[in-house]
Amino acid sequence: MRRLLFSLAAPVAAFALTVVISTIALWAFGSNPLEAYGDMVSHASKLETQVDILNRATPFYLSAVAAAIGFRMNLFNIGVEGQYLFAFLIAAQIGGLISLPQVLHILVIMIVAMVVGALYAGIAGVLKTTRGVNEVVSTIMLNSIAVSGLMAWLQRRWQADQGDNFTSTTLGTNPIDDSGLLPNVNGLLEVFTRDIGLGKELTGMLLVAVLVGIGYHVLLNRTRFGFDLRASGINPFAARAGGVPPKRMVVAAMLLSGGVAGLIGMVQLADVGKFPPDPIQGLGFAGIAVALLGRNHPAGMAFSAVLFAFLDVSSGVLDSTGAASREIATIMQGIVLLTAVVAYGVMSRVRERDEARATAEALLAEDTLVAA
Amino acid sequence: MSTAIELVGITKRFPGVVANDAVDLRVTAGEIHAICGENGAGKSTLMKILYGMQAPDEGTMRVNGTEVSFASPTDAIDAGIGMVHQHFMLADQLTVLENLILGAEPTKAGGRLDFASAEADLQRVAADYGLDVDLHEVVERLEVGERQRVEIIKVLYRGAEILILDEPTAVLVPQEVEALFENMRELKASGATILFIDHKLDEVLEIADTISVLRHGKMVSTLANEGVTASELAELMVGSELPTPDTAESTVTNVVALEVTNVTVLSEDRRPLVDNVSLQIHQGEILGIAGVEGNGQSELVDAIIGTERVNDGSISLHGDEITSWSVRERRTAGVGYVPEDRHHEGLLLTSPLWENAALGHQNTAPYGSKWFINRDGARQQTELIREQFDVRTPNIDVAAHALSGGNQQKLIVGRELTSNPSLLIAAHPTRGIDVGAQAAVWDQIRQARSNGLATLLISADLDELIGLSDTIVVMFRGKLVARLSPSAVTPRDLGGYMTGAQTQTLTEAAL
Ligand SMILES: Nc1ncnc2c1ncn2[C@@H]1O[C@H](COP(=O)(O)OP(=O)(O)OP(=O)(O)O)[C@@H](O)[C@H]1O
Ligand SMILES: [Mg+2]
Numbered sequence: 001m002r003r004l005l006f007s008l009a010a011p012v013a014a015f016a017l018t019v020v021i022s023t024i025a026l027w028a029f030g031s032n033p034l035e036a037y038g039d040m041v042s043h044a045s046k047l048e049t050q051v052d053i054l055n056r057a058t059p060f061y062l063s064a065v066a067a068a069i070g071f072r073m074n075l076f077n078i079g080v081e082g083q084y085l086f087a088f089l090i091a092a093q094i095g096g097l098i099s100l101p102q103v104l105h106i107l108v109i110m111i112v113a114m115v116v117g118a119l120y121a122g123i124a125g126v127l128k129t130t131r132g133v134n135e136v137v138s139t140i141m142l143n144s145i146a147v148s149g150l151m152a153w154l155q156r157r158w159q160a161d162q163g164d165n166f167t168s169t170t171l172g173t174n175p176i177d178d179s180g181l182l183p184n185v186n187g188l189l190e191v192f193t194r195d196i197g198l199g200k201e202l203t204g205m206l207l208v209a210v211l212v213g214i215g216y217h218v219l220l221n222r223t224r225f226g227f228d229l230r231a232s233g234i235n236p237f238a239a240r241a242g243g244v245p246p247k248r249m250v251v252a253a254m255l256l257s258g259g260v261a262g263l264i265g266m267v268q269l270a271d272v273g274k275f276p277p278d279p280i281q282g283l284g285f286a287g288i289a290v291a292l293l294g295r296n297h298p299a300g301m302a303f304s305a306v307l308f309a310f311l312d313v314s315s316g317v318l319d320s321t322g323a324a325s326r327e328i329a330t331i332m333q334g335i336v337l338l339t340a341v342v343a344y345g346v347m348s349r350v351r352e353r354d355e356a357r358a359t360a361e362a363l364l365a366e367d368t369l370v371a372a
Numbered sequence: 373m374s375t376a377i378e379l380v381g382i383t384k385r386f387p388g389v390v391a392n393d394a395v396d397l398r399v400t401a402g403e404i405h406a407i408c409g410e411n412g413a414g415k416s417t418l419m420k421i422l423y424g425m426q427a428p429d430e431g432t433m434r435v436n437g438t439e440v441s442f443a444s445p446t447d448a449i450d451a452g453i454g455m456v457h458q459h460f461m462l463a464d465q466l467t468v469l470e471n472l473i474l475g476a477e478p479t480k481a482g483g484r485l486d487f488a489s490a491e492a493d494l495q496r497v498a499a500d501y502g503l504d505v506d507l508h509e510v511v512e513r514l515e516v517g518e519r520q521r522v523e524i525i526k527v528l529y530r531g532a533e534i535l536i537l538d539e540p541t542a543v544l545v546p547q548e549v550e551a552l553f554e555n556m557r558e559l560k561a562s563g564a565t566i567l568f569i570d571h572k573l574d575e576v577l578e579i580a581d582t583i584s585v586l587r588h589g590k591m592v593s594t595l596a597n598e599g600v601t602a603s604e605l606a607e608l609m610v611g612s613e614l615p616t617p618d619t620a621e622s623t624v625t626n627v628v629a630l631e632v633t634n635v636t637v638l639s640e641d642r643r644p645l646v647d648n649v650s651l652q653i654h655q656g657e658i659l660g661i662a663g664v665e666g667n668g669q670s671e672l673v674d675a676i677i678g679t680e681r682v683n684d685g686s687i688s689l690h691g692d693e694i695t696s697w698s699v700r701e702r703r704t705a706g707v708g709y710v711p712e713d714r715h716h717e718g719l720l721l722t723s724p725l726w727e728n729a730a731l732g733h734q735n736t737a738p739y740g741s742k743w744f745i746n747r748d749g750a751r752q753q754t755e756l757i758r759e760q761f762d763v764r765t766p767n768i769d770v771a772a773h774a775l776s777g778g779n780q781q782k783l784i785v786g787r788e789l790t791s792n793p794s795l796l797i798a799a800h801p802t803r804g805i806d807v808g809a810q811a812a813v814w815d816q817i818r819q820a821r822s823n824g825l826a827t828l829l830i831s832a833d834l835d836e837l838i839g840l841s842d843t844i845v846v847m848f849r850g851k852l853v854a855r856l857s858p859s860a861v862t863p864r865d866l867g868g869y870m871t872g873a874q875t876q877t878l879t880e881a882a883l
Contacts, residue, residue, distance in 0.1 A: 227727070227734045227745050234720040240679055241709060241717040242732035243700030352387060 010347040011303070014340040021339070022332050031324035039323045040314040047193055049313060051186075051200045056309035057302075059267045059280070061209045063287025064305055065216050066261040068296040070135075072220065073233035073253050079124060079139025080261040081284025082146030087117035087258075088265025089151055089173070092275035093158050096174030105180040109269070110208075113262040120146065121258025125251040135254070147281075155275070171277040182208075182270040205267040212260060217298040229253060289333065293340050308333055375437065376401040376534055376565040377422065382431035384417055386774065388766025391417040392428070393589035399534075399582075401436070404556060404566045406576045406597075409586035410610050410806040411778025412764040415569045418586070419536045422567075423455040424448035435534070454532025456523040456540060459715045459777065464512040468505055469494065472526050497528050503555065518666065520544070524555070535559065537568040539777070541575055542803050545664050545832045547867055553579050571778075571806050572833075573602040585609055610808035623656035624842050628691075629826030630676070630795050635685035637671045645671040647850035648685070653795070658817070658827040660841030660858070662834065662866050668850035669830050670712060673797055676828065677709050678702045689795060703732055708793030710784055710801045712830070714777075718784045721773040725765060726754040728772045729787045736791070753790065761786035761816070762809055777804045782813070789816050796820070799830040814840060834863040848872050 026033040043049050063080055070077035091113035100108060124142060127133040158173045184201035196202065220226035231239040232249045240246050264283050269275070290308055294301030315329030377399040384392040391414040399405045407415050420426045422433065424442025433440050435451050442448045445455070462471045473490045491507060498505065503521045511519065520543060527535060541549045556566055556579060570576050576583060577597060584594040585608045593608060630653040637646040646668045653659045663669050674680030676687060678699040686695045694702055703709070709732065711717035719728050730739040730750045738749030754768045761782045765775055772780060781804050788796060801817065802810045817840065821827060831837045837844060838858045846854040846869040854869045854876040868874035 221745075222747075223744055224735050224740050224742065227730070227740070230723075231720055231727075231731060231734075234722055237717045238719055238731060240699060241677065241711055242734070243698070243703045245698060245700065357385070 009350075010343040011340065013347070014336060014343040017339040017343065018332060018336040021335050022328070025331060025335075026324055026328060029325065029328070031328075036318055036323040036328070039317055039321045040310075043314065043317040044310060047189065047196060048198045048200045049317075051189065051196055051202050052313050053306065053309045054206055055203045055267065055271075056312055057305040058203055058205050058209045059264045059283045060286055060290050060308055061302060061305035062205075062212060062260060062264045062267075063283050064290035064294060064301040065212055065287075065298075066257045066264070066284075067287045067291040068294075068301065069216070069229075069253055069257040069260065071233075071291060071296050073229050073249065074236075075233075075250065075253055075257075076136045077121060077124070077139055077254065077257045077261075078136055078288070079121060079142050079284070080257070080264070080287055081282070082139070082143035083117040083120045083258045083261035084264035084284055085151055085279060085281065086120050086146040087113040087262035088269060088279060089154060089275045090116045091262070091265070092173045092176065092269055093154070095176040095180045095269075096274060098180075099177050100179065102179040105177070106182055109176070109180050110263065110266060113266055114259040115262070117262025118255040118259035121254045121261065122251060125254030128254075129247040129250050143284075155277070158275075172272075173275040175274045176269070178273075181273055182266070184270075201271070203267050203270055205263070205270060208263060208266070212263065213298045213302060225252070289337055293337055295344070307336065311336075374401045375399070376435070377567075378434040379418075379422065380432050380434075382418065382421060382428045382433070384414075384421060384426065384428050386417075388770065390589050392421070394431070395586070395589070395591045397584060397591060397594070399565060399567060401565050402560060402563060403581040404560055404568070404579055406580035406583045407567065407569045407586065408571070408573070408576060408583060408605060408609055410808055411782070411804075412776040413586040413609075414589040415586055416538055416776060419455060419538055419567065419569065422448070423453055423536055425455075449530055449532065452531065452533040453536065454527030454530060454534070455536040455538070456520065456527055457538050460519045460523055462511045462519060462522060465510065467508055467510055468514070468522050469507040471511055471522060472507070472529060494525065494529060498525050500558075528559075533563065534565045535567070537566065539569050539571065539804055541570055541572060543665070543800075543832060545867075545870065546834055546863060547664065547871060549575060571804065571810075573605045573807065576605065577602060606807050610806065622842060623822045623824075625655045625657075625824070627655045628652050629655050629657075629689065630828070631688045632672075632676065633686050633688075635672070635675055635687060636683050637668075637675050637680055638683045644850050646675060649847075649850075649852055650685075651845060651852065653826040653828060655794075655824040655826050656821055657842045658821055658829050658840050660829045660831065660837040660844040661847050662837055662844055662870055663830075663847035664870050665832070667847050667870075669847050670799075671850075672847070673712075673799055673828070673830065677707065677797055700735070704736060706792075706794035708788035708791060708796040708798075710788055710796070710798040712799035712803075714780050714784055714803075719772045719780060722771050725758075725763075725768040725770060725772060725775070725783060726751045728783060729754040729757055729768075731787070733787065733791045757783065757786035757790055760790065762812065778806055778809065781805050782809060785813055785816070789820055793820075793825065796825055796827045798827060800832060801829070802831075802833070802836060810836075834866050838863065838866070846870055 023033040026036055044053065063084070066080045067077060091109050094112050095105070095109040098105070098108065120142065124135045124138040127138045128135050159171060182204035185204050185207060186196050186202050189202055190196060220230060228239065228244040228249060231242065232244055232246060236246055261284065265279065268280055286308065290301055290304045293304035311329040311333050315326035318324045318328060319326040375398055377397065379395060379397040382392050382395045383390070395414070395418060397418070407418070409415050417426065421428050424445045424447050435453065440447070440451055442451070463474065466474070469487065469491060472494055494507060503525050505518055505521050505525070511522065514522070520540060540552060544552060559566060577600065580597050582594060582596055583600065583605065585592050585605070587609065632649060632651045635646055635649050636644055639645050649672060651659065661669055671680055675682050678697060682695055686693055688694060689702070689705060689707070694705070715721065720731060727750070730745070733739045734745060735742055738746060738753045740746050740750070751768060757763060758765065758768060763775070763782045763786065764779050772783070775783065781802070785801050798817070802813050805813060817827065829837065829841060838861060841858045844856045844858050844861065844866070845852045846856070846866065848870065849872070853872070856866070865874070869876070
């Protein structure tokens with residue numbers, strides 16, 4: 001009970017602090033904080049907005065898990081960005097070329113995406129173990145190679161319509177047949193409330209993300225591989241003496257991280273059915289922030305993914321109602337991250353003090369009992 | 373004589389334990405003051421409080437008569453207090469010189485680092501006290517004994533007049549201990565006050581002017597070192613007699629467990645660290661390796677455990693050639709390992725005890741299998757280790773860093789011995805363990821030996837080496853230079869071989 005209280009105290013404190021600082025910021029920028037919060041909350045209480053939030057949180061979460069797998073063994077995979085975009089492109093292209101029965105088609109596309117993401121991340125792993133290249137450096141370089149090199153080049157080659165009549169609808173890779181598109185899961189929400197309107201669809205990738213989260217938890221805490229991974233992150237020398245092969249672990253963790261990263265683009269793929277000329281970018285970097293805020297914990301990251309998604313979606317509302325400028329949402333994301341780091345630090349100290357005091361009291365009680 | 377340090381009513385609590393319970397301590401200026409007590413008695417904690425690393429919950433501190441309260445070690449350093457920790461705190465990737473000036477960087481005009489003058493100063497400090505180190509070596513590559521010298525120089529360089537040394541002799545062989553004591557006497561003569569922690573009572577009796585004994589967080593007595601005997605001290609500390617490591621009757625069989633044949637390990641610059649070494653250990657045998665740190669013992673151990681590549685020669689275990697096996701394959705085949713530095717290779721400091729117990733055995737029962745971790749099995753086994761090896765801890769969910777040094781060591785020895793190894797590589801197995809618990813560990817090792825365990829024992833404690841081993845070999849500059857019978861050798865002779873002063877002509881057959 002006490003434990004639970006303590007683990008909740010930090011995020012709650014961080015949240016309260018964020019609200020205070022954001023209020024000051026809003027007020028300083030000449031907006032009415034109450035009005036802005038009111039708009040955010042009333043907007044978010046709509047079912048359709050909630051769908052938007054979940055659709056946004058899904059790629060955030062996948063990206064966070066991808067980053068967290070690396071973090072748990074002190075590996076900084078900054079390359080989730082490049083991995084998911086490249087995987088997205090290849091999977092979309094292949095998906096557009098083949099035609100298969102529904103389940104199979106979807107599976108093939110997803111597996112291709114994961115394999116491409118894994119292999120692309122694996123390059124950094126191999127470079128680190130064979131050449132000693134720091135993964136931060138290599139993944140940043142691989143990001144630019146993927147985004148401004150491979151993607152730009154392949155995208156042009158694979159345009160759906162090579163004619164002169166470029167229009168926004170004909171750009172991008174070959175459209176994938178419906179059999180290759182993951183269906184929406186609107187039913188999941190609709191059983192609780194009403195039908196989702198405005199043509200919004202809850203992404204089927206939400207379920208995949210949940211599975212990935214469970215898989216991440218089981219892998220880290222219940223499997224020998226997860227034990228090895230965490231041990232390598234905490235003390236690589238002790239891990240090695242304990243039989244954990246350090247190089248193989250680096251490559252395995254990068255492959256795994258990249259594999260999960262490959263799934264990120266599948267959210268947009270299920271939505272638009274091809275690799276569009278303007279894919280959503282920046283999800284890889286957002287994932288790092290979400291993982292930090294969620295402390296690499298499967299449930300913690302889910303909360304922070306939803307929080308970040310809520311702030312993202314709110315930024316649009318604030319803009320349209322004119323209650324505040326849309327940048328305030330980004331600022332709030334930054335503030336919540338900072339306050340969380342501080343709050344976690346403070347709370348772990350307070351908890352230690354509290355336990356020490358409880359011990360002293362228990363011992364004192366014992367002494368008086370003995371004396372009596 | 374004036375009082376250098378006065379602690380009154382110091383209390384410090386941690387989750388589940390009271391580490392210091394209203395401790396009073398008075399240290400006279402210019403004396404060498406020993407702090408003794410069993411593992412977990414609160415010695416390190418008291419010293420960390422005095423050094424500003426931890427804040428006491430209650431109590432007051434006076435240094436040279438003025439009341440102080442330290443927010444951090446920086447304050448303590450300003451007050452002239454320096455500390456060398458039980459577990460060294462050097463940045464592995466930096467050179468000795470960089471480590472030494474870290475936090476006290478001398479600057480030239482314009483804020484640039486003045487390496488030249490720092491180096492000159494350090495050379496002088498080092499030479500004054502006969503502390504010999506290579507300033508340009510990367511710390512990662514130093515042996516434990518060398519690291520300690522770096523730590524001591526660092527403290528002196530910052531102008532400390534009150535020195536705290538936490539178990540400084542635990543990592544040293546007798547010759548080095550003598551050298552350290554010589555340094556300590558010189559420091560004392562030049563007016564320094566020294567506080568040190570030590571589990572070896574003969575050492576305490578040799579060097580200390582005053583001895584304080586802690587027990588369960590309470591100060592039980594402070595006495596002048598006059599006419600005190602080791603057994604009286606032991607009595608005060610643990611309430612029992614002083615044990616000696618006497619080997620019971622031999623259990624050596626003629627079944628070879630480990631066979632090392634002409635093994636050579638080269639350094640990066642192709643110098644031989646282990647030079648054409650051959651040895652055999654039989655089931656039921658304890659082979660002791662004597663040697664000053666840095667003569668290739670660590671590399672030999674690494675080669676056997678599989679973390680160091682063998683450049684030439686072969687190693688076989690129970691008849692299987694294992695030279696190219698991975699560490700995991702070797703460990704699964706029954707090789708237990710107690711590393712020389714528990715923090716470096718032994719523990720996951722931020723993980724709970726039960727995960728630490730599983731480390732190295734996570735793929736075998738009861739801790740787990742090829743694919744999964746068995747939490748219940750691991751926890752039960754950890755409870756067993758805790759009980760059998762007297763690991764003092766509130767529970768097995770605390771992080772390993774919350775254990776006292778000696779209790780961490782007991783956990784490691786316990787996890788290796790309880791996993792029924794057929795070969796145990798034990799480097800300084802009782803390092804930092806108090807006299808009472810040491811006897812218990814020796815008993816456990818002896819018992820495993822009589823059940824057929826083959827042990828490679830490395831120890832800086834020559835009494836332990838002579839008392840436990842069935843055979844002793846001496847390693848010097850990467851070679852085995854002598855093979856001795858423990859019943860016929862004294863620590864003094866052994867010392868001669870270890871420093872190369874005495875030699876024995878060995879034929880291949882003799883080894
Ligand atoms: N950071 C910490 N958190 C929780 N408990 C701690 C912490 N540091 C020390 N303790 C506890 O305080 C007690 C005293 O520890 P301390 O390290 O002072 O012992 P010690 O006398 O130095 O023992 P040793 O001879 O084994 O080094 C132990 O029970 C230990 O578990
Ligand atoms: Mg200690």
